[in-house]
Amino acid sequence: xxxxxxxxxxxxxxxxxxxxxxxxxxxxxxxxxxxxxxxxxxxxxxxxxxxxxxxxxxxxxxxxxxxxxxxxxxxxxxxxxxxxxxxxxxxxxxxxxxxxxxxxxxxxxxxxxxxxxxxxxxxxxxxxxxxxxxxxxxxxxxxxxxxxxxxxxxxxxxxxxxxxxxxxxxxxxxxxxxxxxxxxxxxxxxxxxxxxxxxxxxxxxxxxxxxxxxxxxxxxxxxxxxxxxxxxxxxxxxxxxxxxxxxxxxxxxxxxxxxxxxxxxxxxxxxxxxxxxxxxxxxxxxxxxxxxxxxxxxxxxxxxxxxxxxxxxxxxxxxxxxxxxxxxxxxxxxxxxxxxxxxxxxxxxxxxxxxxxxxxxxxxxxxxxxxxxxxxxxxxxxxxxxxxxxxxxxxxxxxxxxxxxxxxxxxxxxxxxxxxxxxxxxxxxxxxxxxxxxxxxxxxxxxxxxxxxxxxxxxxxxxxxxxxxxxxxxxxxxxxxxxxxxxxxxxxxx
Numbered sequence: 001x002x003x004x005x006x007x008x009x010x011x012x013x014x015x016x017x018x019x020x021x022x023x024x025x026x027x028x029x030x031x032x033x034x035x036x037x038x039x040x041x042x043x044x045x046x047x048x049x050x051x052x053x054x055x056x057x058x059x060x061x062x063x064x065x066x067x068x069x070x071x072x073x074x075x076x077x078x079x080x081x082x083x084x085x086x087x088x089x090x091x092x093x094x095x096x097x098x099x100x101x102x103x104x105x106x107x108x109x110x111x112x113x114x115x116x117x118x119x120x121x122x123x124x125x126x127x128x129x130x131x132x133x134x135x136x137x138x139x140x141x142x143x144x145x146x147x148x149x150x151x152x153x154x155x156x157x158x159x160x161x162x163x164x165x166x167x168x169x170x171x172x173x174x175x176x177x178x179x180x181x182x183x184x185x186x187x188x189x190x191x192x193x194x195x196x197x198x199x200x201x202x203x204x205x206x207x208x209x210x211x212x213x214x215x216x217x218x219x220x221x222x223x224x225x226x227x228x229x230x231x232x233x234x235x236x237x238x239x240x241x242x243x244x245x246x247x248x249x250x251x252x253x254x255x256x257x258x259x260x261x262x263x264x265x266x267x268x269x270x271x272x273x274x275x276x277x278x279x280x281x282x283x284x285x286x287x288x289x290x291x292x293x294x295x296x297x298x299x300x301x302x303x304x305x306x307x308x309x310x311x312x313x314x315x316x317x318x319x320x321x322x323x324x325x326x327x328x329x330x331x332x333x334x335x336x337x338x339x340x341x342x343x344x345x346x347x348x349x350x351x352x353x354x355x356x357x358x359x360x361x362x363x364x365x366x367x368x369x370x371x372x373x374x375x376x377x378x379x380x381x382x383x384x385x386x387x388x389x390x391x392x393x394x395x396x397x398x399x400x401x402x403x404x405x406x407x408x409x410x411x412x413x414x415x416x417x418x419x420x421x422x423x424x425x426x427x428x429x430x431x432x433x434x435x436x437x438x439x440x441x442x443x444x445x446x447x448x449x450x451x452x453x454x455x456x457x458x459x460x461x462x463x464x465x466x467x468x469x470x471x472x473x474x475x476x477x478x479x480x481x482x483x484x485x486x487x488x489x490x491x492x493x494x
Contacts, residue, residue: 117180124176128153128167131174132182145170152183190227193277195241195255198234203292203466207245208301208459209280210235213468214293216445220284222277232257232279235295248297250279282306283406288424290471291318291450296458304458309406315454318401318411319390319470319492321447321477323433324420325397330387332414336407337380345427346409348417349380383407385414390489391482396423398482400451412446422446423477443473451492467491 117135119126126134132144132153139147147153154164155172156179164181174180201213212231219226222233239247240255251257257279280296282305296302308314339345384404391398397420401411409428415421416428423429424437425446437443453466470478470492478485478492486493 113184115182115184117182119174119176119178119180121176123174125173127170128155128172128174128180129170131180135180136182147182147184148172154181154183155179156181190222190277193222193232193236193257193279194228195237195251195257196228196233197237197241198229200231200234200238201468202238203468204464205243205245207248208298208457209294209296209305210239210243211292211294211453211466214285214290214450216288216290216471216473219287220278220293221281226287231293231295232277232281235280239297246297248280249299250297283309285450286409286412286446286448288445289448289450290468290474292453292466292468293450294453294455294466301458305455308455308458312404313456315452316403316406316450317452318403319449319451319474320399320401320411320415321423321474321481322397322399322415322420323395323423323430325389325392326387326399326415326418326420328388330418332383332385332387332418334383334414334417335380336383336410336413346407346413348413381405381407383410383414385411387415387418391478391485393481396477396481398478398485411448422448437477441473441477443477445473447474447477449474449492469494 115136119131123131123134129141129144129148132147133139133141136144148167148170151166151168154166155174156164157175157177158179164179198218199215201215202210203213204211214220214231218234219230220232222228222230236251236255236257239251240253247253257277280302282294282296282302285291285293294305296305334348334351336346337349339347382405386402386404388400389397390400399415401415403410407413412422412425412428416425421429423446424434424443425448426434426444429446434444437447449468449470451468451470455464455466456462457464469475475493482488
């Protein structure tokens with residue numbers, strides 16, 4: 001009688017047993033494995049009468065030792081485990097020396113403009129800018145903060161590298177297991193500041209600091225789009241070639257300045273924005289704004305001046321020409337934050353409890369709840385201004401503004417919010433009035449001037465009051481509004 005054919009599963013298992021038996025026979029022949037003595041290797045394949053001797057499994061006589069199937073399966077699992085470990089080790093060895101350079105690096109693009117890291121346990125609850133610096137120590141802390149501010153850093157908290165969220169605050173804390181994605185952009189910053197012979201109006205100078213009357217159209221420090229022609233470039237030439245009090249600690253004898261000089265010091269008027277190429281700079285005036293600007297010449301003076309500005313121990317008074325009359329003894333205490341759509345502009349952050357003309361809360365509790373859930377960066381920062389009108393001709397005013405805080409575009413934004421914008425302001429002003437100013441007087445800038453600064457000397461502690469007259473284009477307009485101005489406030493005109 002012909003024996004029935006075995007099912008596929010059992011025939012396959014018999015084949016596996018045969019192969020394993022051959023492998024283990026080779027190990028046994030070398031003495032690598034010992035087995036319990038038995039006469040034959042047998043396996044029940046479904047029929048109680050069907051037995052297969054070892055002579056049917058091997059081409060040569062079987063060894064005298066035999067083994068059971070459980071030992072085979074256990075040994076097979078051990079081989080697989082060792083093979084997997086060997087593969088992992090080979091992969092690590094083939095990865096090169098990058099692990100020593102970029103600990104935590106998961107992947108990077110071919111040109112390394114995008115890198116992805118995993119936050120380690122040691123970095124748990126660390127500031128995000130510091131975490132970037134830990135991964136890429138060749139980057140300065142300021143540059144790391146700039147990457148965050150510019151929206152080039154995102155985090156995935158799921159741990160799988162999906163659903164990245166862009167971070168905007170450099171003080172954001174990271175958690176162990178977070179996936180950090182850094183997008184590097186081409187940096188066209190010069191490595192050093194080149195001295196340029198540009199005119200400067202020096203109001204005061206000694207070996208510790210220099211105070212100038214900044215001209216209109218001059219940027220304070222090099223930045224994208226204005227890498228030269230700035231106050232810093234002009235000071236590099238003046239301090240190294242002409243100053244009777246020496247060049248200080250930031251400027252070399254040949255007039256060059258290291259690009260990173262001045263890092264680690266907050267610059268008033270930037271609201272935490274990362275600023276490069278700023279040796280000695282502790283506060284900033286907008287490009288179109290004229291007036292008193294203080295620059296430190298030594299690191300000690302820089303630290304003392306920065307602390308004075310941060311502690312609001314400096315009194316700053318401005319003069320401006322506005323469209324309309326903002327009034328007298330006006331106190332504007334409204335927070336200022338970045339515009340949610342036009343990121344280069346600032347705005348007064350809406351007050352959820354403000355009432356409209358019907359004495360009703362605007363948008364009610366819904367808006368209040370929405371504002372309460374926003375991070376501090378979107379709620380704005382407190383800004384306090386005191387406004388007094390010095391003269392009004394029925395259309396334009398000459399006003400004095402004293403500010404307690406130093407937010408970006410603070411005076412321009414506060415006066416716009418009061419519906420009396422600065423004359424000539426192409427960002428926050430009135431287009432029709434700006435065109436009239438340009439056509440009549442050829443002026444294409446906001447008529448805003450830093451007229452007076454009261455500060456204690458950073459080294460001696462002596463109280464100083466520095467004043468600067470308005471620029472000629474602003475004086476010409478002010479004369480038409482305020483004919484008695486030269487007699488009543490000569491400090492603004494001479």
